[in-house]
Amino acid sequence: MRIEKDLVAAAATPLVLGILTDGDLYGYAILKRVGELSGGSMQWTDGMLYPLLHRLERLGYVTSLWGTSDAGRRRKHYAITDLGREQLAERQEQWTVVSDALRQVWQDLPRPSVVTEGWA
Amino acid sequence: MSSTGSFSPSSRRYLDELESALAAAPAALRADILTDIADELNGLDEDASRARIAVLGDPRAIAADAAAEAPAPGIPAPGNPAPVSKAYPTAAAIVLTAGWYVVPIVGWIAGLVMIGVGKLWAPQVRVASAVVSVAAALVALAALLVMRGTDLWPLGLAVFLLVPLIANIFVGGYLRRQWGLPTPA
Numbered sequence: 358m359r360i361e362k363d364l365v366a367a368a369a370t371p372l373v374l375g376i377l378t379d380g381d382l383y384g385y386a387i388l389k390r391v392g393e394l395s396g397g398s399m400q401w402t403d404g405m406l407y408p409l410l411h412r413l414e415r416l417g418y419v420t421s422l423w424g425t426s427d428a429g430r431r432r433k434h435y436a437i438t439d440l441g442r443e444q445l446a447e448r449q450e451q452w453t454v455v456s457d458a459l460r461q462v463w464q465d466l467p468r469p470s471v472v473t474e475g476w477a
Numbered sequence: 478m479s480s481t482g483s484f485s486p487s488s489r490r491y492l493d494e495l496e497s498a499l500a501a502a503p504a505a506l507r508a509d510i511l512t513d514i515a516d517e518l519n520g521l522d523e524d525a526s527r528a529r530i531a532v533l534g535d536p537r538a539i540a541a542d543a544a545a546e547a548p549a550p551g552i553p554a555p556g557n558p559a560p561v562s563k564a565y566p567t568a569a570a571i572v573l574t575a576g577w578y579v580v581p582i583v584g585w586i587a588g589l590v591m592i593g594v595g596k597l598w599a600p601q602v603r604v605a606s607a608v609v610s611v612a613a614a615l616v617a618l619a620a621l622l623v624m625r626g627t628d629l630w631p632l633g634l635a636v637f638l639l640v641p642l643i644a645n646i647f648v649g650g651y652l653r654r655q656w657g658l659p660t661p662a
Binding site: 411 | 513538
């Protein structure tokens with residue numbers, strides 16, 4: 358199942374901030390974590406992630422710091438800030454409301470079968 | 478970007494294609510994406526490179542995602558508005574101040590009109606500026622008329638020349654600072 362872009366965009370900020378609460382990560386590691394958490398349904402590219410990280414950094418929700426990769430190369434890591442944690446808490450509340458509302462609407466509807474075709 | 482590190486031929490080709498595809502992206506964004514992907518491909522042999530490249534995706538798709546997500550050059554990012562040109566308020570301040578002397582009365586009125594039609598001033602700012610400038614003009618004219626033909630004539634002339642100058646310089650500075658600011662609640 359492929360998640361539509363609008364939904365991916367709406368979830369992007371809380372997802373990245375939530376992932377960073379587990380510890381600092383570099384870009385590709387964040388992408389891999391998104392893939393793992395969504396069971397492969399959310400496939401982001403660096404082209405989607407980095408504009409988001411830059412935006413979150415401008416807003417003060419994350420900060421970047423230079424680390425060193427296993428190969429000894431300088432690599433930029435991202436860490437959540439206190440402001441980012443506040444923002445994440447706010448987003449969590451909003452998503453809880455949305456999630457509860459959807460669950461109530463859908464509880465009496467038949468569960469759709471999982472669609473897997475068209476998946477690379 | 479691909480010139481440093483140890484890259485397989487397919488990785489080098491991929492990074493070159495990515496660099497070309499990202500040519501229009503903001504420099505900081507381009508550098509971060511290229512660095513991140515180069516790190517993932519660095520040191521991989523040809524087979525491992527091909528497998529990783531398949532996961533990373535088409536460079537053109539990455540560039541398209543970046544273009545869709547990043548603000549285009551010249552378009553301000555949210556919360557970071559573009560600077561507003563001060564050319565108009567500067568011109569209005571000059572016309573208001575110099576107009577009093579260069580084209581007496583008419584030049585100054587032209588300055589008032591420029592204040593009145595300036596859309597990036599809050600209405601309160603326009604009214605306050607006009608009131609101060611007009612008040613200064615009335616004081617100047619009154620001093621000139623009252624002291625005309627008396628021993629205080631030089632003082633009247635000095636007031637006529639200096640009071641509008643001082644008031645309009647003050648108003649001009651105020652107008653430049655207030656240009657483009659949001660209307661106070």
